[in-house]
Amino acid sequence: MKSVTIYDIAREANVSVATVSRVLNNSAPVKESTRRRIMEIIERNRFQPNALARSLLKKETGTIAMILPDITNPFFPEVFWGAENMGRELGYTFFLCDSAGDYKRESEYLGILRERRVDGIIFLGGRINVANCPSDLVQEVVDLSVHTPVVLVNGQLAGSGLHRIFTDEAKGAEMVVRHLIELGHRDIAFLGGLEYMSTTRVKIRAVRKVLKEHGLELAPDRIKYGDFSIQAGKTLMDELLASPRRPTAVICVNDFTAVGAIKSASEHGLGIPDDISITGFDGTPLSEAVIPELTTVSQNAYELGKLAVESLHKLINGGKVKKQTVLEPRLIVRKSTGPAKKVC
Amino acid sequence: MKSVTIYDIAREANVSVATVSRVLNNSAPVKESTRRRIMEIIERNRFQPNALARSLLKKETGTIAMILPDITNPFFPEVFWGAENMGRELGYTFFLCDSAGDYKRESEYLGILRERRVDGIIFLGGRINVANCPSDLVQEVVDLSVHTPVVLVNGQLAGSGLHRIFTDEAKGAEMVVRHLIELGHRDIAFLGGLEYMSTTRVKIRAVRKVLKEHGLELAPDRIKYGDFSIQAGKTLMDELLASPRRPTAVICVNDFTAVGAIKSASEHGLGIPDDISITGFDGTPLSEAVIPELTTVSQNAYELGKLAVESLHKLINGGKVKKQTVLEPRLIVRKSTGPAKKVC
């Protein structure tokens, strides 16, 4: 199963490999007649140069890796899609590594990607999303970043000084709270998210801040931690509704949990938004698909991916890049929120 | 930015590169003291062998590529997730190529993957999903498959003899129709899907077949073609409901369009399933999230991905693999279908 090499082409065309290479890359002038002759032979043999050999010498592979925590969560495909579209134009091919949010898998992948000499890495989820990341896990990424540019999307590694691109989630959460307060809600709960993850903490902190501005607070029993799944949303909402006095509005950590919350509320015979308002976060297509359509905070996932690749591309080519790029969240008011109603 | 090579290690340890290589791969016995000395130096220098160099010589890269039509459609992440989990254990890393269903992009990627010498390719969507694929597009894949194993998932290339893994969609569609007929439905419509795609055709053919068995038919005005998006489902359902006599049940080409159909029906004031039954296809998490929960045909996307990698792995290692692996669909009856009701 030996495949055709540049030597085979050179031999058949009675030229040196250098000339064939020049035809291949247009890297130097070649006599028109020679070029045509070589081209014909290349095409007839369906020759395609071996990217491994080229990369080995040029020390660049034209590959970017994206490490993310869960490709089945619709937010991430959107980020990937943005990244890939930008990357394709720039000549990159993508490794996709699903870490399942597991630090160990992340480390494994980090090692593999280093061996494979990827040109750059886009990192989402996992360790860059926890409040207090163990320093050895930080160090690992920092070490790698010395040779391979790394961009963190929606996360950070304290003290690492790595490049970051993220949505201002705090601002997004604030917008949601303000929206609910304007609708007259005074008893608001927060639902979903792992307690130790920063995406959860940041939102809760923001909610607290705005509530405080209005003389309100987020009582401990109005926070229900869980994970980010539909199932969690449902379970947590069940719990919340079991309490004697139920809140008039619930802010969910993401669209998935909001969908679960809606299911639970419906099953309890509550009308949305008449009896209770529910909000999501992320603005995935799902938020528009569900009934009632979700009021949510849209983060431009596509743009996050696109910008990550853009930055990486500059870094790869030794350019200067801003350490932080912040994307503005956008509040999308739809059908799942409405005026507060007195609760019996 | 020179990185550490096996030569650097060898020099520092006062041995030849061969010995270092042997330590690295356990490919031959090395004296224990030497091994320890070398290991220490490797670790201290954080040396990781260059996968490009190894691959160049060994003619295997440990990479598999998945080409798919739309990573933002939740069915595909599920397939990828299955593939990756299986592949990770076998030592593969994954390229993900989103073709957007575009033949040209598919061809581009096919070329790139060949250059990169991937060990195998999992192909979904695009050209393998159309009824009459132009022969040059078929040939392109067949040519590639001579050097690189290819597995087609949920599709085929007529006459190509390529390995296939797919869900028996016809059977799935039949199950849905039987279910609806048992519920007393006589006027059933089919909604969504591009007319020229085989996934659409196969389903419609199956629906026709079963209806015919019961002396019923699928009239032309009971078929609404479109694409596979939520939006399409909504628009097409709007059209359908504009007709004088509306069907009592609607079979949608996938879960996305079913969600759109539900939205449309709700907006028209119809109760589901009281006024109209709606079914999905694929069994994505979305089908469970939506209200009412969708009756749908589940194809085990995770398993498709997993089996694809398994087959590929065997093919890569010269093993024998069945030309076809068929997965059984599973009818999941939930809340979106109910007994037929007389229509005014």
Added chain:
DNA sequence: TCGTAAATTGTAACGGATTTCATTCTGCTT
């Protein structure tokens, strides 16, 4: 027709691993 600059083309080193075959150590037998 000769000389020289410009246009083409060729030679060979290099990138970083693996592996075959040859060589040098060991330790043990007698």
Added chain:
DNA sequence: AAGCAGAATGAAATCCGTTACAATTTACGA
């Protein structure tokens, strides 16, 4: 202490491109 098998190690070829530098042609003016 010599001989020898088996263990440990090394030398060098190989994979397939790119490119610096050298060598050869070609073209054109004098």
